Amino acid sequence: MMRYSLRKLGTAIRNAAFVITVAGVAAGCATLPEDPLDRADVLAANDPFEPANRMVFAINEAVDFVLLRPAAALYRDFMPDPGKELVFNFVRHITLPLTIVNDVAQGEWDRAEIAAKRLFVNSIAGFGGVVDAATGLGLPHHKEDFGQTLASYQVVPGPYIVLPLIGPSSTRHAFGRIVDVGLDPLTYLLAKAPVEATLGVRAVSIVDQRYRLLGPLDDLKRNSLDYYAAVRSLYRQRRTYEIRNLGDEATPQSTATVFNTSFHREG
Secondary structure, eight states, rough: HHHHHHHHHHHHHHHHHHHHHHHHHHHHHHHSSSSHHHHHHHHHHHHHHHHHHHHHHHHHHHHIIIIHHHHHHHHHHSHHHHHHHHHHHHHHTTHHHHHHHHHHHHHHHHHHHHHHHHHHHHHTTTTTTTTTHHHHHHHOOOOOOOHHHHHHHTTOOSSSEEEEETTTHHHHHHHHHHHHHHHHHHHHHTTSOOHHHHHHHHHHHHHHHHHHHHHHHHHHHHOOHHHHHHHHHHHHHHHHHHHHHHOOSSSSHHHHHHHHHHHHHHH
């Protein structure tokens, strides 16, 4: 029964992969410019929607400037370091159920086992995930999403897109985000919780993530001739890093590593 269910899951993912691939290629081809040189530039960047993307990027930057960055700066300045560590651990902990689902969908049984054990250990010994007791027991953190699962089935990323309030993405990643909402057990747990609790969890997660990118993004903005292109490059490097399972993508150190690699390659 288990094998039959997994076979059906694999078939469904492959069917979705085919649809996403065809849609992504068609969307990219439909917007290619006629001029050969311009067409070559667009294909190299895989960004056929660049004018619209830049407009959304500017709106996102305005929201970040007015709301997210100030909140992250306040968090940096007034939250004690031990408190930041507890929040960081909790934010990683609540991603584990979705990681387990995607590990299984990818056939990554060893990684799914590690994530499940980590969830169990930190839920109990880590007081609900605010303390990381699992890493010391040889259960390192990793994170998976459905976009990565699609990549494991050889789905092409499709054109680069910038989503309102979310940021850099691709057609594959954007579709994966939608599926993740339905796959994530946390979605159903939060649906039964008070609205304040749901918003609180999401807000804490967003502020913590933005805080950990304060330095890298500020440096990138200062040193980039084209901040939009630099962020696009950073996003692609980071996604490649995540898809290839090259370590713990959620740590500040690994974020800085990807940032540095992307920045130097960009220019």
